[in-house]
Amino acid sequence: MKRYRPVPYELEILRILNPRMDFSEKEMFDYINAEKGFEGELKFDQLTNKLQGELIVLNDLLLKLGNTYYQIDTTIIRQSVLHFFEVKNYEGDYFLESGELFKMPSKREVKSPFNQLERSESLMRRLLQQNGFNISVKGLVAFVNPEFSLFQAPLDLPVILPSQLKRFMKNLDKQPSRLNEFHRHLAERLISLHQEKCPYTQLPSYEFEQLKKRITCQRCFHFMLPVANGKGFICMKCEYKEGVESAILRQVKEYKLLFPERKITTHDIFVWCGGYVAESTIRKYLKMHYKFNGFGRWAYFE
Ligand SMILES: [Zn+2]
Incomplete structure (x- = not known):
C-alpha cells in the first residue's frame, strides 16, 4: 500500500x-x-x-x-x-x-x-x-x-x-x-x-485583474509563446513544447485553483491565456472537457 x-x-x-x-x-x-x-x-x-x-x-x-x-x-x-x-x-x-x-x-x-x-x-x-x-x-x-x-x-x-x-x-x-x-x-x-488544505496556509494576496495573463510552461513555470505554425506553444526559458489543447486545459486548471469561486467563462480563459488563443478555440476545448451551463453571455463551464 x-x-x-x-x-x-x-x-x-x-x-x-x-x-x-x-x-x-x-x-x-x-x-x-x-x-x-x-x-x-x-x-x-x-x-x-x-x-x-x-x-x-x-x-x-x-x-x-x-x-x-x-x-x-x-x-x-x-x-x-x-x-x-x-x-x-x-x-x-x-x-x-x-x-x-x-x-x-x-x-x-x-x-x-x-x-x-x-x-x-x-x-x-x-x-x-x-x-x-x-x-x-x-x-x-x-x-x-x-x-x-x-x-x-x-x-x-x-x-x-x-x-x-x-x-x-x-x-x-x-x-x-x-x-x-x-x-x-x-x-x-x-x-x-488526511486533510486537503490547511486553512492557516499563508499565501500572497492576489486578484484576477492584477495578475499577468499568459500561458505558462508546465516544466519550469515561465511564460510560453505560440510557435510559428500556431499549433502549440514553446517555453521562452526551457524551450518545452506543448500542443494548444493541453496548454489551454492546464491554464483552466490553474485558473480554477487560483479562483475556485469564479465561474469559468470562455472570455475569462481567453484573457487568462493572454489573448494568444482565439475565443472560438477556447470555447471548443471547454465544451469538450467541461459541462456547459447557462446561455449566451451568461454561459459558463464547470
Ligand atoms: Zn519551461
Whole structure:
C-alpha cells in the first residue's frame, strides 16, 4: 500500500503566481523554500521507494487534532512501530544550542525541525490513541542534502544525517516485519483523516485583474509563446513544447485553483491565456472537457 506525494497545495499556487506577479522578498523566500522542501521530499522518496520489506509508506499526510493541523512528510508503518519523518533539505553548516537551531556563519536562528517533530509526535500519539490504535510511534528528522552539516548535536537527537540515510534504510529493511489487518486498517484510517488544505496556509494576496495573463510552461513555470505554425506553444526559458489543447486545459486548471469561486467563462480563459488563443478555440476545448451551463453571455463551464 502506498500514498504518492502530490505537489503541496501552497507550492502549486506559488508556482502559478510567481511569473504572474511581483513577489515581495518574503514571498519569494517562502516560494524558494517550498520548492527546496519539495525537492528534498522527492529525494527522500527515492530512498523509501527502494525498501523491500513488509511495510506501508504513506507520503505527505496533513492531519488534524482538534483545531491543530500537523504535516507529516513520510510515514512508514512496520510491524511494531510507526515511524514518521520530518524531511529537511537544508544546506550548509548548522549548530544546535539549548534546543534551538542556528545557521553558520551568520548565527541566524532557523525554525527548529526538532521542536516541530516533538509537537507532531505528541499529536500523532494522541490521534492514534483516540482512534484505538496501539502502536509505538517514533519520529525522526531526516536531512537529505549532502551539503548539510550539524554541529553540537546531542547523541540522543532524533535525527538522520545525510551520511546515515542509506544505512538507515538498509537497517530498516533488515529488521523483520510482518503486517496484518491491523496495519492496513491503521494506514486506511490515516489516509481517511488526511486533510486537503490547511486553512492557516499563508499565501500572497492576489486578484484576477492584477495578475499577468499568459500561458505558462508546465516544466519550469515561465511564460510560453505560440510557435510559428500556431499549433502549440514553446517555453521562452526551457524551450518545452506543448500542443494548444493541453496548454489551454492546464491554464483552466490553474485558473480554477487560483479562483475556485469564479465561474469559468470562455472570455475569462481567453484573457487568462493572454489573448494568444482565439475565443472560438477556447470555447471548443471547454465544451469538450467541461459541462456547459447557462446561455449566451451568461454561459459558463464547470
Ligand atoms: Zn519551461
